[in-house]
Structures are given as structure tokens and as C-alpha cells.
Amino acid sequence: MRPVYMITGGITRFAKAHPDKDFRLMVKEAFEYALADLPGLDRDLIDGSVCSYFSDHFTRQPMAGAMVQDYLGLCPKPSRRVEGGGATGGLCFQAAWEAVASGRMEVCLAMGFETMSRVNTWKGNEFIALASDTNFDYPVGGFYTGYYAMMVRRHMHEFGTTLEQMAKVAVKNHRNALHNSYAQQPALLSVADVRGSSMVATPLTILDCCQMSDGAAVAILASEEVAQRLCQQPVRITGIGSGTDAMRMADRPHGEVPLLPHETAEEYRDLRYPGVHSFRGGRMAAKLAYRMAGIIDPGRELDFAEIHDAYTSSEIQTYEDLGFCRYGQGGRFVDAGAPFMANLDYGLTFSGEGTWPRLPVNPSGGLLACGHPVGATGLMQAVFAFWQLQGSIARHLGDAALQLPDPKKGLIHSHAGTGTYITVTVMERV
Amino acid sequence: MNTDAKLPETEEGTILFNTDPIIVKDHYEIDYLHSYAQDSPFFAGLAGKKLLGSRCIGCGYTYATPRGHCMGCGAPTSWVELPQEGRVHTYTTCHFGGEAFLKETPFTLVLVEFDSVDTLFLSRLIGAEPDEVRIGMPIRARFRRNCQFKPTDVYFVPL
Ligand SMILES: [Zn+2]
Numbered sequence: 340m341r342p343v344y345m346i347t348g349g350i351t352r353f354a355k356a357h358p359d360k361d362f363r364l365m366v367k368e369a370f371e372y373a374l375a376d377l378p379g380l381d382r383d384l385i386d387g388s389v390c391s392y393f394s395d396h397f398t399r400q401p402m403a404g405a406m407v408q409d410y411l412g413l414c415p416k417p418s419r420r421v422e423g424g425g426a427t428g429g430l431c432f433q434a435a436w437e438a439v440a441s442g443r444m445e446v447c448l449a450m451g452f453e454t455m456s457r458v459n460t461w462k463g464n465e466f467i468a469l470a471s472d473t474n475f476d477y478p479v480g481g482f483y484t485g486y487y488a489m490m491v492r493r494h495m496h497e498f499g500t501t502l503e504q505m506a507k508v509a510v511k512n513h514r515n516a517l518h519n520s521y522a523q524q525p526a527l528l529s530v531a532d533v534r535g536s537s538m539v540a541t542p543l544t545i546l547d548c549c550q551m552s553d554g555a556a557v558a559i560l561a562s563e564e565v566a567q568r569l570c571q572q573p574v575r576i577t578g579i580g581s582g583t584d585a586m587r588m589a590d591r592p593h594g595e596v597p598l599l600p601h602e603t604a605e606e607y608r609d610l611r612y613p614g615v616h617s618f619r620g621g622r623m624a625a626k627l628a629y630r631m632a633g634i635i636d637p638g639r640e641l642d643f644a645e646i647h648d649a650y651t652s653s654e655i656q657t658y659e660d661l662g663f664c665r666y667g668q669g670g671r672f673v674d675a676g677a678p679f680m681a682n683l684d685y686g687l688t689f690s691g692e693g694t695w696p697r698l699p700v701n702p703s704g705g706l707l708a709c710g711h712p713v714g715a716t717g718l719m720q721a722v723f724a725f726w727q728l729q730g731s732i733a734r735h736l737g738d739a740a741l742q743l744p745d746p747k748k749g750l751i752h753s754h755a756g757t758g759t760y761i762t763v764t765v766m767e768r769v
Numbered sequence: 770m771n772t773d774a775k776l777p778e779t780e781e782g783t784i785l786f787n788t789d790p791i792i793v794k795d796h797y798e799i800d801y802l803h804s805y806a807q808d809s810p811f812f813a814g815l816a817g818k819k820l821l822g823s824r825c826i827g828c829g830y831t832y833a834t835p836r837g838h839c840m841g842c843g844a845p846t847s848w849v850e851l852p853q854e855g856r857v858h859t860y861t862t863c864h865f866g867g868e869a870f871l872k873e874t875p876f877t878l879v880l881v882e883f884d885s886v887d888t889l890f891l892s893r894l895i896g897a898e899p900d901e902v903r904i905g906m907p908i909r910a911r912f913r914r915n916c917q918f919k920p921t922d923v924y925f926v927p928l
Contacts, residue, residue: 465867488861
């Protein structure tokens with residue numbers, strides 16, 4: 340395999356609905372933005388594409404990826420669709436990486452979208468829930484928020500995680516998004532606002548959950564030769580990992596914790612793992628990505644992470660899978676203020692527990708505040724991470740507040756089902 | 770050849786939500802011939818008030834939610850009758866849901882754990898207020914008298 344770089348990207352604003360644009364035009368907008376941001380790159384240099392969208396139910400247009408391909412004027416170049424639930428965008432990004440790393444392409448376009456406004460919210464929930472076992476899970480509950488609510492209830496039982504700790508994640512991500520003009524739901528919230536909003540599935544309130552969205556995002560990946568020739572600030576993709584777990588969360592067995600280099604078996608001697616409180620697939624994805632990127636202690640070596648916070652609870656669970664803190668410490672990691680931006684006022688006081696260095700998580704606002712147009716989401720994370728590592732946040736968002744002072748390594752994380760497919764990708768400033 | 774050929778005119782119209790851009794209502798529905806295939810004995814068991822799980826004939830791993838083959842070792846499983854009493858492993862009360870379940874809200878979901886069984890079983894819990902449910906609470910299975918051959922033919926109540 341050879342080195343692969345991200346050389347440009349683009350996103351549309353995420354919104355509850357974009358009735359004036361179909362999926363092709365949304366992708367086209369993100370694509371044109373990416374091209375405009377990298378003079379010298381034109382369509383002729385793109386060797387092919389991978390298209391990311393989750394649900395044929397939402398689009399009601401099988402082979403929608405092919406329609407995007409021709410709308411962008413990329414026929415007759417190669418293209419294909421990648422699908423993996425909520426992780427569709429992360430898988431798409433990694434598929435584009437594979438195309439370039441293998442030498443099959445010099446430049447590959449990863450493009451994704453979802454148009455979720457085309458049905459009512461309750462029908463949308465049903466479409467999403469159909470991506471759970473339709474023999475045993477869907478007919479009983481038919482609701483992903485319910486599945487995640489059960490997971491976090493067990494996390495609270497095992498580890499003492501609190502509702503306030505979860506609410507602080509929502510406060511953080513919505514607050515960050517006040518500086519992100521692409522976000523669907525920026526807001527200054529308090530813990531009381533989050534706890535006081537409508538209950539969806541106990542203990543998750545509507546502000547603990549991300550919203551359905553319309554939106555598109557693209558990331559363009561290239562070989563070292565092309566990146567050096569065209570791009571002044573390419574970002575190198577240094578680690579790729581993905582993992583899986585049983586589709587039915589009831590089937591999660593108990594076994595050994597796959598250890599990260601900075602952990603020991605002794606510290607997890609009493610942990611029944613993964614159960615329904617942790618994501619073994621996320622741990623696997625992290626382990627593989629860290630190994631490739633040469634990361635020993637992610638909490639200290641990474642400068643930021645854009646992770647799949649479909650729920651406040653799953654953001655906390657994911658800190659642990661990614662090794663930002665030990666399993667069971669995710670709530671305290673929040674209380675300590677570790678995943679918050681240093682320069683923003685959240686209206687919260689932090690425990691200041693010194694164990695963890697600051698590691699901003701979801702500076703963009705994440706899914707909770709940006710929205711979750713599924714097929715675009717993982718690519719949206721790649722674009723924000725790319726801008727962050729380039730130092731170009733101010734130029735793209737018109738606001739420098741979310742720009743970290745000197746970020747060198749960032750991580751993006753995409754997640755499907757109840758942890759069924761998960762991807763982790765490490766990106767580094769060159 | 771008929772140069773005056775015309776389609777018949779009809780009285781049917783289109784339901785229009787918006788004109789700029791044009792948004793129309795487009796209905797879609799389908800019937801599936803869904804087969805439970807190798808999972809069928811579980812659903813047949815429900816009709817006889819039996820809760821069937823499966824046990825791997827290779828490694829003995831026991832699944833509360835049945836599967837035809839073991840995900841640990843790949844060997845076929847055999848059907849085993851699960852105990853009809855278990856405990857709440859975790860729970861939630863859903864106040865919202867997918868379209869088909871909206872009329873049933875609020876409903877309480879539990880993952881049930883059984884003695885000597887390695888995995889869990891997703892079910893509904895009735896007969897307890899949301900704030901009465903707790904992890905570890907003993908519960909027992911009940912069955913619908915008129916079987917619908919769905920996993921909701923079994924549900925749980927406090928013991
Ligand atoms: Zn086995």
C-alpha cells in the first residue's frame with residue numbers, strides 16, 4: 340500500500356429539509372465547493388468515485404449513486420456504492436482510501452448524501468429501525484433510541500454514569516456548533532434544558548439524540564504524487580481501522596477486552612465485556628487504526644476527534660472504546676472537562692480531575708448539533724477534520740473559534756447499528 | 770397509423786403539498802412473503818407457550834435469541850427450552866417510536882437474562898410502571914393466547 344492524502348472536501352449545510360434540492364444537486368454543491376477550494380484539481384483528474392447513502396427507503400431510488408455519478412459528469416469512470424448503516428460515510432471514506440492506496444486510482448472522490456426529509460419523522464424512525472433484526476428486534480421495539488437507552492441504562496448500572504454527564508455532552512456539542520455555519524441545530528443549552536426536554540426513551544431525551552437531516556458531503560483523496568503537485572496543505576491518512584459486532588445487541592457475548600497499547604489486562608480483570616454497555620467493534624476499529632498510525636496512547640497523542648455521537652450516551656461509550664479513558668470512566672472524562680474546547684464558555688464547571696489531558700471531541704458540534712444525514716455524516720467528519728488539520732477552519736466557517744491552535748493528529752469515527760459496523764480513521768497534518 | 774391518437778382523460782389528480790418546488794404525495798406499499806426459515810421453530814414454540822433458545826452442539830454456548838449456527842465456532846445448534854423466569858438485564862420506556870409502534874407508546878422494553886444462558890432476549894415488559902422497573906428485577910414470561918407468530922407473542926411481567 341502507498342501513502343494516501345485528503346486534498347480537498349466540501350459539505351452542504353445540514354438541515355431538516357432541503358426540498359429545493361434533490362440528492363444529486365446536494366452532492367454537486369459539496370463537490371463544486373471542494374473543486375473550488377483546490378485550484379488545479381478538475382474533474383479530468385478524478386479517476387473514479389465511491390458513493391455513500393444508507394437507505395433505499397429514504398431515497399426511493401435504488402442506484403442513486405449512479406445518478407450522482409452522471410450528474411457530476413464523471414461517467415464513464417468507475418464508481419460504486421458503499422452501504423453500512425450509520426457507518427456508511429466512514430466506510431465510503433475508507434473505500435476511497437483503498438482505491439488510492441492500492442494504486443488503482445490516483446484521485447478518488449468519496450461522496451455521500453441522505454435525504455431524510457422525504458418522509459415523516461416516525462416513518463424515518465421506522466426506516467432506521469428496519470436496520471435491526473427484522474425477525475426478533477424490529478417487531479418488538481422498532482426504535483433505535485430505545486436500543487441505545489437500554490445500552491446506557493446498563494452503562495449507568497455498571498459504571499455509575501449519570502444523566503448530568505450525558506447532558507453535558509449535549510451542552511458541549513450544541514455550544515461548539517454555534518460557531519459552525521453548516522450545523523443544523525446550534526444552541527446554548529444547560530444541563531437542565533437537556534434533562535427537561537421531551538423524553539424519547541428513558542433516560543434519553545430529545546436533546547440526547549441527533550436529528551434526521553438532508554445534506555451531502557464529499558472528500559477527495561489522492562496519491563502522494565498528486566497531493567504534492569496540487570495541494571499546498573494535504574492531510575495524510577495514516578491509520579485505517581474498522582470492526583463489527585453482532586447485529587442483535589442481545590447476542591453480545593462476554594469475553595476479553597481487546598487491549599490498546601497503553602492498557603493492561605489487569606485493569607479490566609473485573610469487567611464483563613463488551614455486554615451491551617460497550618462497543619467491541621469500535622475497540623477493534625481503534626486498535627487497527629492506532630496500530631497503522633503508530634499511536635500508543637491515543638488520549639495523549641491525538642489533538643481532537645470527530646466521533647459518531649448519535650446519542651450523548653454513545654459519545655461517552657465511545658470515549659472508552661477509543662481508549663481516551665479507561666472503560667467505565669467516560670462519565671468522569673466529561674466531568675473533568677477533557678473533551679471540551681479550551682476557549683469556549685459552556686456555563687459549566689469542571690472537576691479538573693487531572694488524569695486526562697484535554698482532547699476536544701466533536702469541535703464541529705458532531706451529529707448532535709450538525710444533524711445526521713446518514714450517508715453524508717462520516718464524510719462531513721472527514722471534511723471538518725481536514726479543515727482543522729489544515730488550519731483553515733476560519734476560512735471555511737467564517738469564524739475561527741473552532742480552530743485548535745496547533746493540531747497535528749485527529750481521528751474520525753463512524754458507527755452503525757448498535758455498534759454493528761464501526762470505522763476509525765486517523766488523519767495527520769503533513 | 771393514427772395521427773389523432775389520444776390518451777384517455779381521467780378524473781384522478783395528484784396530491785400537491787407545495788408548488789415551488791413541486792412536492793407531491795407519492796404512496797408506496799408492499800406485501801412480503803417473509804419466511805422465518807431456520808428460525809421457524811421458535812415461532813411455532815410460542816404457539817405452544819414454549820420459549821425456545823438454541824445451544825451449540827460444538828461448544829455448548831447457549832443463545833437466548835435463537836440462531837441456527839453458533840457465532841463462536843460455526844457448528845449447528847440444537848433447540849433448547851429456556852426457563853420462563855429471568856431477570857431484567859436492562860430496560861427503557863419508549864415514549865416515541867417507528868410509525869407502526871406509535872399507537873403502543875409508551876411501552877417498556879427489557880433485555881432478559883436467564884440462568885445458564887449466555888445471551889439475552891429482547892422483549893416487552895408490562896404490569897410495572899416505568900419507575901418500578903429496575904435492573905435485576907425478577908420477571909416471568911407470558912404468552913398471547915391467540916398466536917400471531919411474532920416475537921411479541923411472548924412478553925414479560927413482574928414475578
Ligand atoms: Zn459453538
